[in-house]
């Protein structure tokens with residue numbers, strides 16, 4: 001086993017000790033639901049993107065109905081998630097493209113494909129990036145991949161697991177070295193660490209379980225024992 005894998009295992013063990021193994025839904029979420037939920041989650045918090053997702057699901061019987069709506073209408077339903085213009089374009093473009101290519105709004109055909117094939121196919125839709133495609137792989141297909149959002153990118157760079165400038169580069173390196181079977185817990189617990197303790201400004205290093213192994217040079221060791229629990233995870237809530 002290489003050093004990178006060993007380091008990921010060490011970090012994962014410390015996070016599981018603090019947060020436990022995060023729960024997962026018994027039935028993996030539908031692939032199209034997951035892709036649209038992830039588009040909605042960009043640059044906003046999980047509670048607001050979940051509200052926008054539920055609103056779309058409540059308003060329309062199926063994604064076919066959403067595909068027929070004007071951009072302005074879709075935008076009006078998802079505005080709580082922010083970036084409504086951009087997200088409504090990405091959602092409608094994806095729905096129309098999949099309908100035109102496959103004759104129905106479904107991603108069932110990707111199930112037998114390899115991770116690489118799925119990433120290639122999903123990122124070929126305009127508005128669908130690596131992170132969104134990785135979320136479909138992890139949450140709907142239960143593949144052992146770790147999507148990289150802003151929290152995972154920041155924390156893994158601070159800890160020293162990677163040294164990169166962009167989330168996509170972090171994603172490539174982390175996933176080359178992801179040990180079998182831990183991607184979901186590693187991803188979810190790093191997001192919690194990033195929200196609750198290793199926050200962008202003034203990380204709360206004095207209570208961090210990674211203090212001894214973290215390579216961040218500007219640790220904040222002021223004694224602040226408190227942190228606010230923030231464990232609602234949109235992508236584990238999509239049913």
Ligand code: SF4
Pocket residue numbers: 155158159197198199203204205208209210211214215216219220
């Ligand atoms: S020790 Fe500080 S910088 Fe390192 S992971 Fe923990 S909170 Fe973040």
